[in-house]
Amino acid sequence: MKRPPLRYRIRRIMEPYNAEPDQTKLSLWVDLFILFSIVSSCLLIPFEHLYSTDTHPFLHKVLWVGEVFFSLVFTIEYGLRWFGSKNRIAFPFTPYALIDLAAFLPTLLLLIYGLWAGQGFFLLRAFRGAQLLRTLRILRLLRILKFLRHGYAMYRLAVELRIWSGAIIYHYRLGRLARLLVMTLIAWVLGANIVHLTERMFGGDAGTYADYWRSYWEIIVVLISGMDASRPVTLLGSIEIVVLLFVGIVLVGMLTGEIVGVVMRSMDRHGRVPLKPPGLVLEQHILILGWNGHLDNVIRQIRAALHGHHYILIVSPDADQIPIINPEVYRRVLVLVGEPTQGEVLDEMSIPRALRAIILSGDRYGAAQDRDNHTLMQAVAITARRKDIPLTLELEDRESLRYARALRGAECIVSQPYGELMLCQAVLNPGVTEVYDELLTFTDDSSEIYAAPCPEALVGLSYAQAQLYFLDADEEALVLLGIDRSPADEVYTRFYLHPTASAGFSEEELKLKAEDRLIFIAYQRPSFAKPDEEDLWSGRILVRP
Amino acid sequence: MERENPGQALSRHVVICNVNAKIPIVVQELRAARGVPLDVVLIIQDRALWEAHPKWHPPRHGRGTLTLLYGCPSNRALLRRANVSQARAAIILSDPLQGKEADARSTLVAVAIERENPQVHTVIELILSAHRDHLRATKIDEVICLGDLAEKLLAQSCITPGSNEVFAHLLTTASHTNQIFLPRVPLPLVGRSWRTIARRVIECGLPFTVCGFVQRRHDERPRFALNPRGLEAHPNKDTILKSKDQLIIIARDARLLDDLVKCAGEQREGRGIL
Structure with missing residues (x-):
């Protein structure tokens, strides 16, 4: 692959580490070093005020050296972020940049004043004239706000720690x-x-x-x-x-x-999926209700899609019998024994904090219609607890789809029609199943279908110009497939694949608008459409971390 | 037209072995396919099962002929009566009488067909995705596993809500929907790179997307390059396509590729280049 430009690489290094494919471990080390620097430099501040310069001159020299060191670190960090930023003119006015500036500017000004005044580096006493600058140094406390940049990562860490410790405490009594x-x-x-x-x-x-x-x-x-x-x-x-x-x-x-x-x-319980500790509140997890032969592959797919960064909770009356087929795949999988329509079991699922829910068709409920009825009842129970939970149902009978339509936002998969169509396509277009297989499978080496907001730079351009733009963008493989112009909460309900004038689209219709979503074939979510903190916190968008 | 015994030898037809609930749609879709009408031969494994399920019976009228044969689909004589040696493709559906253990019998039927005619394109319906790996050693061309499909669709829907709409759109063979096609690289475009061909499609304003290509080399498994990467990957956007290679296109009709050839020809005449 062609090496991306230095500016892009620096930006990716300085961005909070999310284990994305184009992020190196250097990004993680930079994050850890910056976090260490923030904590250490904040700890210096109370010492300066607790111990007088007159009684503890040596301590103050050491504190000053530390302060200068950390300020230099923050200055270099600021410079690198500025260099790597997408918009260098706007960067200094962004909230994070202002916080970064407040973290080192007071000390830097004091240092410059000291050098200008011809005084030694370490003699704070010499700067008595610079009272204003000394007062300004209180602004250094704002460097605590630098944690905000890593807010989501720290929140995830806290959630992980809480769930992990809860499981350990329960497991070992x-x-x-x-x-x-x-x-x-x-x-x-x-x-x-x-x-x-x-x-x-x-x-x-x-x-x-x-x-x-x-x-x-x-x-x-x-x-x-x-x-x-x-x-x-x-x-x-x-x-x-x-x-x-x-x-x-x-x-x-x-x-x-x-x-x-x-x-x-x-x-x-050796060889079986661990039980969810009673009372443990899960967060940012994926719920799977029911258990059938599809469970293992669904877990594998979700794990591959999200790199195993979210807990999966399986709820079923016989969930305690679920075997661990591959310990690595089942590392963050917990089970909850109980009927998913019962109130106590629903309480234990932490539905308001779940990211997604999948309801699998239960094998033990007799005929297809009975199985679907049970699935639909579970869906009703879940949506009664949280209306907006993104829900996917596995149904067996096409007839059930008519009833399932009443569940707003729920997606229903009846695999038989897909299978019938795929069988025909395999005959009519030999080899096509391989393409579908690649599109449907989550791996780092296969492409999937994504929808992403239209980049600002392309707004106003024609669809064909956008196609050419992505065709020539070698640093990221993207094939533009079409435009999705459906309402924000009903994606893919009004989409057009390869709209062109010859297909009856007017020139105006072919112009890209800011509210358009572009449909791509891509190896991962396009880099220009990185989800913001709000998307991540709310779980609206799930990305491969 | 429906007949119970083939009076004359069929050729370039599709043989379907075993019947289950998918039969009506499969036959209907095949007979509705654009282009030359497809003749279908149905080998029914159990007459009683067939007669007990009138809902499975495909519509009597349609393009092409529908021939019904009764007996075990792995029976050599029956396969010869179905004229498998001249068939274009064979679909082996899972036998509902065998329940979840149907995969073994389906696989053996496919092996028997491949023995009769190694050139036939065999498509098998598998019940359990875990069995997919065992089929790699056989010469079965394509495996459709409903379970596997359901699992992947469930995961896709969970991670990217709404994406199933796109797949449903692509899989439907209606005239107003798009499908994935894998046509051979048209002769006038042989020797060009994927990037050049994709660029021409865009510049000619043609309503289809070239998403990638399939490289076919002697004694090698075909290499699928869906959404080819940039320069240093292999194969990549600038890989030169040869006559045996295929394009991966998403279009309403594969014949749109002819428009590309025409457009490219016009441009060559006008500018001396493709």
């Missing part, structure tokens, strides 16, 4: 183990104090338990094993030790039971 630990701690502290006080009160200084700290050691031995623990000198102390021995047996028994339970559960 860490909550119950923690409760057991607290009970042991209480028994230990109480036991040690009670026995110590009893021995001191009735036995004086004699015996091991008269020593306060020693009694802690003895009691922990009593609780855990009971072997080799010292004998109390008083009768009451001995009775207390016997009670503690019983408590210890119970606690150790419970601990052993928990550990055995975790091991047994792990063995029992």
